[in-house]
Amino acid sequence: MPTRASSLHLLRKRLPPANPAVTPSSVALFRLGETCNHKCPMCSNAGDPAALFPPVGEVLRRAAFLHSQGFRRVVLTGGEPTLHPAFWPVAQRFQAWQVVWDLHTHGRTFADAALADRAVGLGLERAIVSLHGPDAETCSAMSGAPPQAFDEIQRGIEHLLRSGCRVMVNAVVAAPNLDKLADHMVFLAQRFGPPVSAKLAFPSLQGRGGRWHGIDVTFDQVMPKVQQALRAAEAAGLDLHLEGFPNCVVGQPNRVSMGRTGYGETHYLDDASGDLLHGMAHVEASLAVYGPACRDCPALSRCPGVEEAYARRHGLSELKGFRDTPTAADGDLP
DSSP: OOEEETTTTEEEOOOOOSSOOOOTTOEEEEEOOSOOSOOOTTOOSOOOGGGTOOOHHHHHHHHHHHHHTTOSEEEEESSOGGGSTTHHHHHHHHHHTTOEEEEEEOSGGGGSHHHHHHHHHTTEEEEEEEOOSSSHHHHHHHHOOOTTHHHHHHHHHHHHHHTTOEEEEEEEOOGGGGGGHHHHHHHHHHHHOTTEEEEEEOOOOOSTTTTOGGGOOOHHHHHHHHHHHHHHHHHHTOEEEEESOOHHHHTOTTOOOOSTGGGTOOEEEOTTTSSOEEEHHHHHHHHEEBOGGGTTOTTGGGOOOEEHHHHHHHOSTTOOOOSSOOOOTTOSOO
16 A cells, blocks of 8 residues: 655655665666756756766776676666766776666767767667757757757767667657657657657656746646657657656556666666665655555556655646556556
8 A cells, every 4th residue: 555645645655675686687777977068957967066077986986886786787877978088988897797788868979970889889788868859949948959969969869770779769748849749759750760769758846957947837738749749659650658657647557657667777876875776666666656546546556656846836636546447467556
């Protein structure tokens, strides 16, 4: 059963273990600082100066720590991880340790085809590339990057694909791209074809970007446009995932949200200490809240809920839950 959050009278799931054991299938999220040459107005990073640019030696120590704990797969993130001078040395060490790695990136680094080849040669298997719209104007509004970034990101995606890397294109749903989501799906399908998959993420109110007016949107406002994007992606043969949308809002009880655990990430390496591992399922569950209608919903176990900040701002009337709806076998409460 979920427990009740006393201050807001909300519901929460029971938390999974805070420090799960590392197994051969475990995947760690490893942040190489928050340095970035984009200025995304909805950035969910904390903006803590201490986390901006950890020294190269410290980053390499953290990489060695993950290897010593037995991780065989790591996801590098930032900021923009390719900008940190430790990025390539870390990749080289992972290759030597036979640790495969994925990457969260804006993709512009790989506009240089040689760098895409180099990364894949060092063990990069999958890149999640941020591209928030089908044109330069939307891209700049969402990323704070100059207009030429739109073409550079496209070239980066193309070069990664040619090098053998799997690519998922991520777009955060916000006011500047809301009316272009379906067009974005068509653009991705036509520009890159089936090798690319896509994701639409509901904006987070966490971090320094939480007050940007562009993400002051509700599920009721965005869902008609998201449904159009889902239909457009299906018609174009594009594999489209959703992140941060409650199942009842989408109307699909068995859909799995592509949050961190949806990517397979099981652990998060603490940014401050560099040697403390947090269970990713624990982190995600601690941030999610639910409404009274969710208590007996058969989709609760796979539903991402909503952020508490969203509940404070917009309430929970949009969460209706499912009743008498068949779900997959793992649909019991956690």
